[in-house]
Amino acid sequence: xxxxxxxxxxxxxxxxxxxxxxxxAVPARFQAQDIFRLTQxxxxxxxxxxxxxxxxxxxxxxxxxxxLESIWLVDTRTGVQRPLxxxxxxxxxxxxxxxxxxxxxxTATPKGQARGLFTYMPASRRIERxxxxxxxxxxxxxxxxxxxxxxIMHASVPPETLGTTLVKPAGADWAKPITLTTxxxxxxxxxxxxxxxxxxxxxxxxxxxxxxxxxxxxxxDAGAVSWTPDGLSLVFTGRRDKGWESDSYRxxxxxxxxxxxxxxxxxxxxxxxASATVSPDGRTIxxxxxxxxxRRPYENRKIYLMDSDGSHVRVAHENLDRSxxxxxxxxxxxxxxxxxxxxxxxxxxxFEPGGIARVVAERLADSGLDLPYSGGSFSVARNGTVAIPxxxxxxxADVAIVRDGVVERLTRLNAGxxxxxxxxALAPLKVTASDGTPIDAWVLTPPGFDRSRQYPMILEIHxxxxxxxxxxxxxxxxxxxxxxxxxxxxxxxGSTSYGEAFANAIDRDxxxxxxxxxxxxxxxxxxQGYADPHRLFVTGGSGGGIMTAWIVGKTDRFRAxxxxxxAMNWTSLALTSDAGYKVxxxxxxxAPWEDPxxxxxxxPLSLISNVKTPTLVVVGEKDxxxxxxxxxxxxxxxQYHGVATGLLRVPDAFxxxxxxxxxxxxxxxxxxxxxxxxxxxx
Numbered sequence: 001x002x003x004x005x006x007x008x009x010x011x012x013x014x015x016x017x018x019x020x021x022x023x024x025a026v027p028a029r030f031q032a033q034d035i036f037r038l039t040q041x042x043x044x045x046x047x048x049x050x051x052x053x054x055x056x057x058x059x060x061x062x063x064x065x066x067x068l069e070s071i072w073l074v075d076t077r078t079g080v081q082r083p084l085x086x087x088x089x090x091x092x093x094x095x096x097x098x099x100x101x102x103x104x105x106x107t108a109t110p111k112g113q114a115r116g117l118f119t120y121m122p123a124s125r126r127i128e129r130x131x132x133x134x135x136x137x138x139x140x141x142x143x144x145x146x147x148x149x150x151x152i153m154h155a156s157v158p159p160e161t162l163g164t165t166l167v168k169p170a171g172a173d174w175a176k177p178i179t180l181t182t183x184x185x186x187x188x189x190x191x192x193x194x195x196x197x198x199x200x201x202x203x204x205x206x207x208x209x210x211x212x213x214x215x216x217x218x219x220x221d222a223g224a225v226s227w228t229p230d231g232l233s234l235v236f237t238g239r240r241d242k243g244w245e246s247d248s249y250r251x252x253x254x255x256x257x258x259x260x261x262x263x264x265x266x267x268x269x270x271x272x273x274a275s276a277t278v279s280p281d282g283r284t285i286x287x288x289x290x291x292x293x294x295r296r297p298y299e300n301r302k303i304y305l306m307d308s309d310g311s312h313v314r315v316a317h318e319n320l321d322r323s324x325x326x327x328x329x330x331x332x333x334x335x336x337x338x339x340x341x342x343x344x345x346x347x348x349x350x351f352e353p354g355g356i357a358r359v360v361a362e363r364l365a366d367s368g369l370d371l372p373y374s375g376g377s378f379s380v381a382r383n384g385t386v387a388i389p390x391x392x393x394x395x396x397a398d399v400a401i402v403r404d405g406v407v408e409r410l411t412r413l414n415a416g417x418x419x420x421x422x423x424x425a426l427a428p429l430k431v432t433a434s435d436g437t438p439i440d441a442w443v444l445t446p447p448g449f450d451r452s453r454q455y456p457m458i459l460e461i462h463x464x465x466x467x468x469x470x471x472x473x474x475x476x477x478x479x480x481x482x483x484x485x486x487x488x489x490x491x492x493x494g495s496t497s498y499g500e501a502f503a504n505a506i507d508r509d510x511x512x513x514x515x516x517x518x519x520x521x522x523x524x525x526x527x528q529g530y531a532d533p534h535r536l537f538v539t540g541g542s543g544g545g546i547m548t549a550w551i552v553g554k555t556d557r558f559r560a561x562x563x564x565x566x567a568m569n570w571t572s573l574a575l576t577s578d579a580g581y582k583v584x585x586x587x588x589x590x591a592p593w594e595d596p597x598x599x600x601x602x603x604p605l606s607l608i609s610n611v612k613t614p615t616l617v618v619v620g621e622k623d624x625x626x627x628x629x630x631x632x633x634x635x636x637x638x639q640y641h642g643v644a645t646g647l648l649r650v651p652d653a654f655x656x657x658x659x660x661x662x663x664x665x666x667x668x669x670x671x672x673x674x675x676x677x678x679x680x681x682x
Contacts, residue, residue: 027420027421027422027447028420028421028422029421029422029447029482030418030421030422030423030424030475030478030479030481030482031479031482032479032665032666032668032669033665034417034421035060035475035661035664035665036060036061036062036661036662036665037060037414037417038060038396038414038417038475039057039058039059039060039396039413039414040057040058040389040391040396040397040398040413040414041055041056041057041058041389041397041398041399041411041413042055042056042058042376042377042389042397043055043056043093043094043095043376043377043389044377044378044379044387044388044389044399045095045096045097045104045377045379045387046076046097046379046380046381046385046386046387046401047097047101047381048097048099048100048101048381048382049101049381049382049383050076050381050382050383050385050403051075051076051077052073052074052075052076052122053073053074053076053387053399053401053410054071054072054073054084054095054097054104054106055071055072055074055095055387055389055399056069056070056071056072056092056093056094056095057069057070057071057072057083057413060661062661065660065661065662066659066660066661067659067661068090068091069091069092069093070083070084070090070091070092071083071084071092071093071095071104071106071120072084073122074399074410074411076385076401076403076408076410079410079411081410081411084106084120084127085125085127090108090110090111091108091109091110091111092106092107092108092118093106093107093108094106094107094137094138094140096140096141096142097142098142098146099142099144099145099146100146102121102122102123102146103119103120103121103142103146104119104120104121104122105117105118105119105120105130105140105142105149106118106119106120106140107133107136107137107140114132114133115132115133115134115135115136116129116130116131116132116133117129117130117131117133117137117140117149117151117204118130119206130149130204130206130209131204131209131211133153134153134154134156135153135154135156135195136153136154137151137152137153137202138151138152138153138222138223139151139152139222139223139224139225139236140225141223141224141225141226141227141234142227143227143231144227144229144230144231145231146206147205147206147207147231148203148204148205148206148209148231149203149204149206150201150202150203150214150225150227150234151201151202151203151223151225152199152200152201152202152221152222152223152225152236153199153200153202154195154197154198154199154200155197155198155199155200155213155216156195156196156197157196157197157198158196159179159180159196160180160181160182160196161180162180179193181193183245184243184245184246185245185246185248185578187578187624188578188624189578189579189623189624189625189654189655190654190655190656192622192624192654198217198218198219198220198221199220199221199222200213200214200215200216200221201213201214201215201221201225201234201236201256202214203234203258214234214256214258214261215236215238215254215256215261215263216261217240219238219239219240219244220238220239220244221236221237221238221239221254222236222237222238222239222251222274223236223237224236224237224274224275224276224277226276226277226278226285227278228255228278228282228308229278229280229281229282230282231258232257232258232259233255233256233257233258234255234256234258235253235254235255235266235276235277235278235285236253236254236256236276237251237252237253237254237273237274237275237276238251238252238253238254238265239251239252240252240254240265246581247581247585248581249271249272249292249581249582249586250270250271250272250292251272251273251274252265252266252267252268252269252273253265253266253267253273253274253276253285253287253310254266264310265310266285266306266309266310267287267289267306267310267313269289269290269291269304269313270291270292270293271289271290271291271292271293271299272289272290272292273287273288273289273304274287274288274289275287275288275325275326275327277327277328277329278308279329279333280329280331280332280333281333282308283307283308284305284306284307284308284333285305285306285307285308286303286304286305286316286327286329286336287303287304287306287327288301288302288303288304288324288325288326288327288338289301289302289304290302292586295585295586295589296500296504296507296586297466297503297504297506297507297510297586297587298466298496298500298503298504298507299500300320300321300322300323300324300499300500301323301324301325302315302316302317302324303315303316303317303324303325303327303336303338304316305353314354316336316351316353316354317338317351317353317354317355317356317357318351318354318355318356318357320357321499321500321501322340322341322342322497322499323340323341323496323497324338324339324340324349324357325338325339326338326339326377326378328378328379328380330350330380330384331380331381331382331383331384334352335350335351335352335353335355336350336351336352336353337349337350337360337378337380337386338351338357339373339375339378340357340359341468341496341497342497343440343491343497343498344440344468344469344470344471344491344495344497345373345470345471345497346373346374346375346470347359347360347373348360348361348373348378348386348388348402360386360402360405361402361405361406361407373388373389373390374388374389374390374391374397374472375389376389377389385401385402385403386401386402386403387399387400387401388400388401388402390407390409391472391473392471392472392473393426393444393471393472393473394418394423394426394473395412395413395414395418395473396413396414396473398410398411398412398413399411422447422448423447423478423481424444424445424446424447424477424478424481424482424487425444425445425449426442426443426444426471427442427443427445428440428441428442428443429441429442429443429488429490429521429524429525429528430524431490431517431520431521431524432520432524433493433513433516433517433520434516434520437493437517439490439491439492439493439517439520439521440490440491440498441488441489441490441491441521441524441525442469442470442471442488442489442490443486443487443488443525443528444477444478444480444481444486444487444488444489445481445486445530446481446482446483446484446485446486447481447482449530451529451530453530454529454530454531454532454535455484455485455486455530455531455532455535456484456485456486456532456535456536456537456559456675456679457485457486457487457488457522457525457526457531457532457535457536457537458480458485458486458487458488458537458538458539458675459488459489459518459521459522459536459537459538459539459540459558460476460477460480460487460488460489460538460539460540460544461489461492461518461538461539461540461543461544461547461548462489462491462495462540462541462543462544463540463541463542463543463544463545463565464494464495464496464542464543465494465495465506465510465514465543465546465547466494466495466496466503466543467495467496467543468491468495468496468497468498469489469490469491469495470497475664475665475668476668476671477489479668479669479672480668480671480672483672483676485537485672485675486525486530486531488521488522488525488531490517490518490521492514492517492518492521493505493506493513493514493517494506494510494514494543508587508588508589508598509602510587510602511546511547511550511602511604512602514547515547515550515551515554518547518551519555522536522557533557534559535559535679536557536558536559537558537559537560537561537562537675537678537679538551538552538558538561538562539561539562539563539564539671540563540564541564541565541618541657542564542565542566542625542626542655544564545563545564545565545566545567545618545626546563546566546567546568546604548561548562548563548564548566548615549561549563549566549568549604549607549615549634550604550607552611552612552613552615553604553606553607553608553610553611554607554610556612556613558613559613559614559675559678559679559680560613560614560615560616560674560675560677560678560679561613561614561615561616562615562616562617562618562671562674562675563615563616563617563618563631563634564618564619564657564667564671565618565619565620565623565625565626565631565655565657566604566617566619566626566630566631566634567603567604567626567630568603568604568605568630568631568633568634569599569603569605569630569633570583570588570592570599570600570602570603571592571596571599571600571603572629572630572633573626573627573630574588574591574592574599575592576624576627576629577624577625577626577627578624578625579625588602604634605633605634605637608634608637608638608641609641611638611641611643612643613643614643614644614645614674614677614678615634615638615643615644615645616645616646616648616670616671616674617631617634617635617638617645617646617647617648618631618648618650618657618667618670618671619631619632619647619648619649619650620649620650620652620653620654620655620656620657621649621650621651621652621653622652622653622654623653623654623655623657624654624655625654625655626655628649631647632647635647646674648667648670650663650667651663
């Protein structure tokens, strides 16, 4: 909390001086406590007639220390918005319109009530509980006649046991019972240890219906769930091959009959197939996926088409060296919409089968500014109006629509806060790698930035590594900037949205050339004159945490580092992570016992004898993507090696470490505090 007090004191001095001179007050800088005041929109679902958008509003509650979800409606003609009222709407998620637009389905867990599936009638503003759910539901989907709702839900089974079951006497105080698992997939990040059972397709009727489980067996099914136009079958994603738990990146599209539960496999793609959606006439199915026969670490997702019986599979669009996903049919069935990743920016495109994918809009109508689609769910009305979550470098996601090629931002959820804050300013940074390859990068400068001065600089590295950064709002980066740091981030090789060759430049060699790219980013920032070459710091999470640990083993040019949720030893990660199979099958290509040298030479732990940089190691205690033992190995090695280090543990946090606002704020403050400790003027 020392940083809070320092910023507050600075603010008092500035305001007092400005008031004495009669000048307008300078807005306060963004601070950690502001995280509780932020609101963002997600999952915007436009009504069939295009007049309303239902979206999930996520508001951080400072007393409950959690992000609270609620469903709101915004009128696309007037911009007027209102929440779904009533106790049932609290905690609402997954709003989905039925085809006639008269009903909206959503899931919720009202306070003091059981989790349920609900419907909302806009005309009367009436909410009804349709079903009580034993587990969270996903992939909510209406039947064409608006009479049934299908979804994915966990179907529990009794836990496995060995030996004779002991009988606990009444009133006895025993320890928790021992547990047994024989499954390859026994834990998952964000969930922890999995409850016995599997995810399956369910359906319920709106009138007097009971839940029906349509699929069974020791397999996991997943959404999206799409109905055939006759309402007799459902199409979904299934992982039903032998050994599917060890090779969980493989999946297929299936059709199940409502009448008898007959199951038909429709795809044979050697890789993942997902997001299936049936065309309005029922003759064609679109889905996303890629061919994984080469076992490379990255492949672009494509949109495929197939006939309704699974035959005549073909790519739906031009040969495009970019990733496309989440297909949505236009109402007339003649074209498709999809999400596109391009040079660090997410976009929505439209194309006719076999045709060119064209971006529906790239700029805001009222400002001419770039329109960063924030990613995630988007939806399309019958008239072609598209609803998207729209964020920018200066605000979290709002709701926007694209109508007749014109983009309109419908909400400004954080105007009341951010209009009163002096934020860091984001700009592109031109970077050329050592071999001449252009690298996209951005620089965030502190409020009140003076180009004639030199500032301490933080290199912030994205995770994945097969992900990308772009011109989007980041609370961490804004807090770093508010503390007086220039922040630089980039899409080094290995990043997505630049094509397969760019991403696979680290194939079987990660970390590798991406280290050189990151150093080129630092050099480019220092060359601008405002980044002090003697006051450099580095941090990143997940893949960025790995690269941070790799960097301090390769160079001493950074004053301090913070490696967040890293992998330090590829052998232990491959055998304990919920994503370990991908490491063995696609990243390194062999098991640790088959090629121990490759595992060790790419492990940051192998460089420990070179490390001199004070390094903070940050990890969530429930992380199963990069388990806590990975961080503990590096921390223990640094302690043994005599390097200044700290182990920052986030209680009850999974890999993203963002479930509780207070923890997100405290983590960023701790990293700033660590860097401040070693930020000495030369």
